[in-house]
Amino acid sequence: MLKIHLEEASKRFQYEWIFKNLNLELSQGNSLAITGSNGSGKSTLLKCLSGSIPISSGKIDYILDGKPISETDWFSYLSISAPYMEVPEEFSLEELLDFHFKFKKPLDGISSKEIIEQLYLSQHALKAVGQFSSGMKQRLKLGLALFSDVPLILLDEPTSNLDKKGIDWYQEMMREYGKNRILVICSNEPREYTFCEQKITLEDFK
């Protein structure tokens, strides 16, 4: 069981405080929505939570079955989908899945073929990812995150570029594959996080 514990976590860039004195406790089965206006610091907090950038003061701990995990190993417990994260465009969809799942175990031994079907991309299995539409790429990024066998899923603006069918698909995927994980969703669209039982607004931590 993974737990994430934030104690007085604070981040600033130069003289600008992005968030201050954030205290949070998240365990598998919990979901958190991070909301706030444009530029309030949602993506920055997500990056701090993933360990890709450091906080300026306070503490973030990952605890697995009661034992702290070194920050250098956090990446192996999480997957991220975010607008600023690119996928290698030269690969075909099949090649990209093979490549990705060399580093991260797929959920419940699910095959690449089944994943492609779940992403409703079966007709595009051999197409280069660089030729995908923005909505297809978004489904792919969400699929890479959700079908990785990790306890922590970090999503930034998960339905950007998705049409109505894609948004319904996202909500269904979260119901099906979000269970028993820690879900953290950065968003200003209630449809992306209505299922989250915890919500913070970054303006409350300035």
Ligand SMILES: Nc1ncnc2c1ncn2[C@@H]1O[C@H](COP(=O)(O)OP(=O)(O)OP(=O)(O)O)[C@@H](O)[C@H]1O
């Ligand atoms: N590397 C950086 N160096 C300096 N300032 C930064 C850096 N990254 C982000 N910022 C600043 O931190 C603030 C928060 O940015 P962030 O991208 O986290 O906001 P956001 O809430 O995700 O915004 P949006 O809703 O527009 O995506 C902004 O003022 C931004 O300019």
